[in-house]
């Protein structure tokens with residue numbers, strides 16, 4: 425079976441619709457065909473300041489959400505990044521292979537750092553995609569299921585794998601990005617030209633918030649001029665985004681939704697989507713609470729995952745260290 429690897433940050437506590445439709449839904453599906461490794465990337469989370477107690481809690485909340493969304497720890501390896509020290513270790517090696525200018529071209533860093541003053545931007549935010557490369561390469565992943573915003577980071581990962589292999593001999597598999605086109609980028613409900621992102625909270629739908637609040641956000645989503653419910657990403661980005669979400673949550677095609685709403689207005693679409701979303705998140709929220717009611721059991725699941733992940737990660741790191749010329753401990 426080919427390997428899949430992906431990660432999600434525990435920074436916000438709740439996942440949002442973009443995280444789910446852009447990434448985690450594919451993680452669940454790939455369990456059928458792949459030997460999958462999924463991690464809560466807490467090392468990445470500290471690239472911006474975190475409160476220790478909140479970080480610890482949000483790490484469990486993230487794991488609980490993954491389980492509630494359908495990640496099966498008996499089929500996939502579910503773990504916390506900091507439990508596997510090889511991530512940080514290979515991360516250092518990858519930093520030494522990355523050009524300063526190359527790292528500086530990462531658009532996510534440019535966007536995120538532009539929102540803060542220079543003194544608040546840590547070096548970790550700059551080297552974030554390099555650690556991400558290590559996350560992926562440690563597991564010799566064939567496919568990396570992510571949203572469109574990660575495409576550039578995946579290119580860097582591929583470049584670093586090739587560079588290492590050229591310099592030291594074939595060690596890493598060069599991974600392929602796995603992006604599902606229809607849901608690759610879910611847009612902000614208040615600004616449907618920008619990606620839905622927890623950094624800009626106004627138009628974000630969170631899976632763990634009160635669904636009444638989500639339904640209200642959906643009802644007040646910015647839509648477009650005109651009143652026909654048709655998919656037109658350039659001309660009607662707001663309505664198109666709602667149709668994408670609706671279609672992804674129900675499995676109905678965009679064409680059949682257009683037909684169903686012909687003669688109706690944006691208001692009907694938004695009201696119904698609020699209901700569709702509520703139906704989806706209500707049982708999910710119950711499951712998350714159940715997992716969180718038994719943190720001891722949850723921690724055991726994560727410990728088992730870390731043990732399995734380490735077996736693979738340690739083997740890869742050992743080979744990389746040898747190739748580099750590090751003296752093996754006697």
Ligand code: AQP
Nearest residue numbers: 432433442443446447570571608609610620621622623
């Ligand atoms: N809007 C989105 N559409 C599709 N996919 C998305 N992802 C994130 N936003 C969207 C995908 O979710 C996965 C986890 O991403 P992450 O852990 O990097 O989450 P994040 O970046 O913290 O989420 P945000 O909201 O995007 O955070 P900020 O505002 O910090 O950038 C990834 O596969 C990502 O592609």
